[in-house]
Amino acid sequence: MKYGVALRSAIEALRSNPMRSFLTMLGIMIGVASVMAMMAISEGAARQVDEQISSLGANNLTVRPGADRRGGRSSGAGSATPFTDSDLEALRSEPYALAVTGRINGSGTVVAGETNWTTSIYGVNADFFISQDWQAQEGRVLEDIDVTTGAAVAVIGSTIADTLFEGSSAMGQRIRVNNVPLTVIGILDTKGQSNFGSDRDDVVVIPIKTARNRVLGGHSTTPNYVSSIELSVTSGYDMTRAQDELEERLRTLRRIRPGATDDFRVFNIADFIRARSSTQATFGILLAFTAAVSLIVGGVGVMNIMLVSVTERTREIGLRMAIGARGQDILGQFLFEAIGLCLLGGIMGSGLGVGAAELAAKLGDFPVKISPFIAVIAIGSAVVVGLFFGFFPARRAAKLNPIEALRHD
Secondary structure, rough: OOOOHHHHHHHHHHOOOHHHHHHHHHHHHHHHHHHHHHHHHHHHHHHHHHHHHHHHHEEEEEEEEEOOOOOEEEOOOOOOOOHHHHHHHHHHHHOOOEEEEEEEEEEEEEEEOOOEEEEEEEEEEHHHHHHHOEEEEEEOOOOHHHHOOOOOOOEEOHHHHHHHOOOOOOOOOOOOOOEEEEEEEEEEEOOOOOOOEOOOOEEEEHHHHHHHHHHOOOOOOOOOOEEEEEEEOOOOHHHHHHHHHHHHHHHHHOOOOOOOOOOOEEEEOOOOOOOOHHHHHHHHHHHHHHHHHHHHHHHHHHHHHHHHHHHHHHHHHHHHHHOOHHHHHHHHHHHHHHHHHHHHHHHHHHHHHHHHHHHHHHHHOOOOOOOOOHHHHHHHHHHHHHHHHHHHHHHHHHHOOHHHHOOHH
């Protein structure tokens, strides 16, 4: 088979019916655009999940008190005996513990001059900034001496700095948090929106002792209590193993008998976010199904038009066979036509898909990631569709009897 001759014949056939060729390609264009948009949104969602896991700490475990059960009755989650500073010290000696911090969360009003703002307040240990991979863009973060002495200092998020000081430097400024005067020693790097849609930069971080004794007040009768523990697992240590060992250590620290129900819960942040991403995966599957249906419909349209073309050009096929064209030459010509239709439709559809993905990102706030690899996959899918759905009409043309074809009107 002379590929050059077959290719030229295919191009001439497509050019002779430009409107029909375009309408045939339209189905392929829509299918490829669907593939492009689907893959761009799925890749973007996956990247967003990875970024969220990275920002929260993919190797973090969070421990909270469970339910207090007495006489068969439960007082609800968080009602069990809280953890204490001594629990933190015990866990820091474990081989899997890279960083261990207690945490007390609250909210309150922060005031600077005549400006006030209601925000979140975190009382933490110095290891908090290691577990959260959070540094200061200006100044410094809390140190062990700040926590030990209960220093009247605060590290604030960028939202607080911008709101209270309106562009002027917040470093060294005095702020009042729940009417307690504190000195700003650092401004944290920008984190942006959280997995739940809240502003992570709208926060004041203070020593846990300061929060417990002065700012947030005593919410427990347990001395030196902490509301939750965040433990960052050493790099390379298996997370499942670390979680099992942590749970066993906590049972020992809290004197839980074998077989008794744990009065605490351990949360794996990465697993939680990946569970949330399953919804996005389902959405991606629906998009993939839509894209596949669109491509199949486009392929059926190509096959239909190619069958019509074979019928219209039966006499031409017979004439070509009469002057020496073989069946494989005819097969190649019509296959090239089908593939050419789908290839052109794929190229135009990929451009349409990029536009659709960008529009979805803008209007629907979807994360998208467009890469050349996605375009190659989408266009390659179109070519495969052309090859598959074009084979039957091409084979039908190649199997025509030359004499009967010449007699065709």
